[in-house]
Amino acid sequence: MKSDAESIQAAFRQVQDHIAAYLNEVEGTPFREDKWDFEKGRGGGISRIWEDGKVWEKGGVNFSAIEGDALPTSALAQIALPPGTPYLATGVSLVIHPRNPRVPTIHMNIRYFEAGDKWWFGGGIDCTPYYPVREQIIGFHKALKGLCEKHGRDFTQDKEACDRYFFLPHRNEARGIGGIFFDHVHSDKAVDLEFVTALGYAFPDLYHPFVEGNRDKPYGEREKDFQLYRRSRYVEFNLVYDRGTLFGLQSGGRTESILMSMPPLAAWKYAWKPPEGSEEARLTDDFLKPRDWAGQ
């Protein structure tokens, strides 16, 4: 088991390198790197952060590999393990908040757990546009479908799990235009590892059409205000519902690395709605309704 975990950690480190190289290349200036120790157990992590950049207003890609004495309750959903089971967890996670409101916020995560006599992989990617472009969304979903099919995953199942997971019940609203989400994946360990690392390596190709297609589009105060307003929904999801965030906070992980997912600036307006029929209204009225994008 131990050597498995080590090789998975090594593979995940390479995924972090691959993604960080892409994000560096787009931004044109390198990340800030912080190494940290897991104070509540063994292991630690490496955070790579961009802040106040030309393209990335704030974001980061984290690697962590920790061992602890008691698996937090947030990780116990759907898994039959007693509270207090020792565990090993390793993963790569990223959230990027671009400066230009026409470039979507993106999130990706791959993870591997061992606890008791069980092991499993999890992860996913989902995209949160402010000013969505239909063809880009279709391209994103088609690419994910291709990736799933290549690795023997049921795309429809993972896509629907994403729609269910990245949902704000108190707003009755999807967080974004979806993607894929999977948890408790445990078929063949080598096959599962290949799938999650393939997702990690695919990240630049999955995200780049959104970046390339929108980064030079002009925007003004109206678009920036709308981005800040929508970012507050992202905050609400991550702090109220996201299992990864709650796992991190409950396990005593490094707060600054966990909350690198928070946007640089977010706005709340009381009972505000965009004008009917506006580009901003179409985001929620049209695009944030789960559908079969890959089949369009």
Next chain:
Amino acid sequence: MKSDAESIQAAFRQVQDHIAAYLNEVEGTPFREDKWDFEKGRGGGISRIWEDGKVWEKGGVNFSAIEGDALPTSALAQIALPPGTPYLATGVSLVIHPRNPRVPTIHMNIRYFEAGDKWWFGGGIDCTPYYPVREQIIGFHKALKGLCEKHGRDFTQDKEACDRYFFLPHRNEARGIGGIFFDHVHSDKAVDLEFVTALGYAFPDLYHPFVEGNRDKPYGEREKDFQLYRRSRYVEFNLVYDRGTLFGLQSGGRTESILMSMPPLAAWKYAWKPPEGSEEARLTDDFLKPRDWAGQ
């Protein structure tokens, strides 16, 4: 019981009127009012909101009186009731985010519950300065001590409960400079009601020294940036830990009324700390450490 609840609701409505009149007077323009029905049960509420004002950048004072078929789990902490117990809840809650960073954010809440064969009051007030003024904090705590003593409440107990409750474990940091907090208060119903309504009526006197003493102080980009940065801690507390917020979201209350507590604008910076020895550093290094302010 029913007539008790009705008279408590009527008393709470008057508290809302009293506080709203004060907030109107300071702002110079009246609140926006929204009445809402509790869709998941019976009853509803009245939200009074100020937004984009000269003094109040965003805030509101809510009244609600609802009845539901199943008390949410967030209200069950420390109370021996089976999940799914029918309940009645009424309360007044307010959060005010002033525009000037030198005026503290303030929160107050009073509430009354009936569930099964039990009834109880709860509530509290706590103050969250960005640029704290020592004498104002001492005055606030002394006034709360006087209020508690007048109504036979143990101030030290309620003050320490406040320090424990308004605390961010993941930051190892107090949310503000404290106040009082109490839950499951059930001695004599008339006496308890008199105490919580007295707290409500005292609100203008408790908050006004902070407003009057600081609202005309000059501030610049540095102070505003620091306020936005600190407000993100307020968001973290309310969305991750606050039982009132979670009760509201879990019970299916009106989201816009529950989340009126969110600041108009909040900033997250990665691993940022104010320069050592600065006024901003003194907030966390000195003021956000619980102590016997009333005894100073």
